[in-house]
Amino acid sequence: MAFPRVIFILGGPGSGKGTQCKKIIDTFSDFVHLSAGELLRDAKNSGSTAGELIQKCMMEGSIVPAEVTVGLLKDAMIKFGWEKKRFLVDGFPRNDENYNAWFRILPDPYVECCLFLNCEDDILVKRILGRAEGRSDDNIETLTKRLNTYRDSTQPIIRRFAEAGKLIAIDAEGDVDTIFNRIRAALSL
Numbered sequence: 434m435a436f437p438r439v440i441f442i443l444g445g446p447g448s449g450k451g452t453q454c455k456k457i458i459d460t461f462s463d464f465v466h467l468s469a470g471e472l473l474r475d476a477k478n479s480g481s482t483a484g485e486l487i488q489k490c491m492m493e494g495s496i497v498p499a500e501v502t503v504g505l506l507k508d509a510m511i512k513f514g515w516e517k518k519r520f521l522v523d524g525f526p527r528n529d530e531n532y533n534a535w536f537r538i539l540p541d542p543y544v545e546c547c548l549f550l551n552c553e554d555d556i557l558v559k560r561i562l563g564r565a566e567g568r569s570d571d572n573i574e575t576l577t578k579r580l581n582t583y584r585d586s587t588q589p590i591i592r593r594f595a596e597a598g599k600l601i602a603i604d605a606e607g608d609v610d611t612i613f614n615r616i617r618a619a620l621s622l
């Protein structure tokens with residue numbers, strides 16, 4: 434039986450997680466892109482019972498309880514076909530609670546690696562404040578909180594993947610295509 438394979442994509446807000454995942458799925462048909470943030474935004478907009486909680490966490494740059502996020506990821510993986518795919522799980526796991534819940538609730542999917550898009554804060558800030566897609570968390574006040582959460586909660590998870598020998602760090606500064614080529618080389622795509 435073929436288990437689904439998972440690549441987690443982590444990096445600060447604006448490190449290019451969504452941009453690079455889109456390039457991967459546009460180029461390689463066996464990949465599926467699951468953005469935890471997008472799934473949460475869709476759940477919030479569709480009037481889910483967790484909607485208010487999601488909205489509050491996003492505006493505070495804090496992390497939604499894992500039970501909600503892992504549930505959405507699991508449903509999406511089942512919808513796309515649990516087997517035979519390689520899932521790019523973008524923006525998750527962001528803290529210890531996320532990490533532990535994933536391995537408790539979803540023990541089967543094989544985690545190939547965690548791809549870490551490494552980018553300095555000043556570039557992250559420029560990219561996020563330059564994005565004009567109407568995201569309610571793209572303002573300097575919320576962005577400062579997102580960066581703090583990233584440093585305090587998500588960077589320790591990135592170190593955890595490194596200690597497990599599962600981290601692939603990519604220099605995520607430069608133009609989009611250069612970074613994509615670095616990812617292709619690192620993943621042997």
Ligand code: UP5
Binds near residue numbers: 449470523565612
């Ligand atoms: N851009 C991208 N690459 C560029 C490059 N090389 N050069 C120049 N510009 C570049 O890119 C951001 C912007 O930069 C875009 O305008 C792009 O064109 C440009 P993008 O690819 O969107 O970066 P990404 O890393 O995806 O940034 P995003 O803002 O999505 O990251 P976050 O991690 O902050 O957002 P996410 O949607 O994952 O999460 C939002 C919130 O949801 C979190 O703060 C949290 O409250 C909640 N959340 C959870 O609670 N749990 C989760 O598991 C996930 C999210």
Ligand code: MG
Binds near residue numbers: 450451452470524
């Ligand atoms: Mg994104």
